[in-house]
Amino acid sequence: DAGVIQSPRHEVTEMGQEVTLRCKPISGHDYLFWYRQTMMRGLELLIYFNNNVPIDDSGMPEDRFSAKMPNASFSTLKIQPSEPRDSAVYFCASRTTGGNQPQHFGDGTRLSIL
Amino acid sequence: QKEVEQNSGPLSVPEGAIASLNCTYSDRGSQSFFWYRQYSGKSPELIMFIYSNGDKEDGRFTAQLNKASQYVSLLIRDSQPSDSATYLCAVNQGGTYKYIFGTGTRLKVLA
16 A cells, blocks of 8 residues: 655755645545654644644744645645745654554655755 | 653664663643654654553564553564664644654664
């Protein structure tokens, strides 16, 4: 079975540019999570969706960040305008409803803002 | 702010020894506890999950949970150099599907 698929794997762009990260969750998973990982702060939850609806966006650092989930098989995380401090690895994860199911992570997008 | 605490390490153990990784959490409402392994430059990979007090064994791995002490641990028996990685403890925030991750413990298994 295909896992969580993220694109691009690497992104290098200049400060001020718009960045769009993409995620395809595992088929049948109805929860989707966006995380950011840095050496200083570890793995931080940014936002999560249930059935395409944002449930908790309290981890989104500021208005420059936005996330959407237009359908069950696709989500985007957008940064506009980007800043050097946004440089990090961004992970997408998904899980099913019910019980205490684990989250399954994609390979991540390594983002560098110059 | 709910917290999950781990010793950052590195924890160095000789090959064949038992590695013991520890995690404490602050949210008494937490019900689900997970251990993820993350190799450098890779994504977190689920190793174990535990929901009930006591021990849960899976091959060389044993997860231990003590809700009264708000403590969860991971034991790795017969440690191998390939076990060298960062181990992340994740705890659900009570009543939600959110995980709070610890900052991870770096394990080095010396050949």
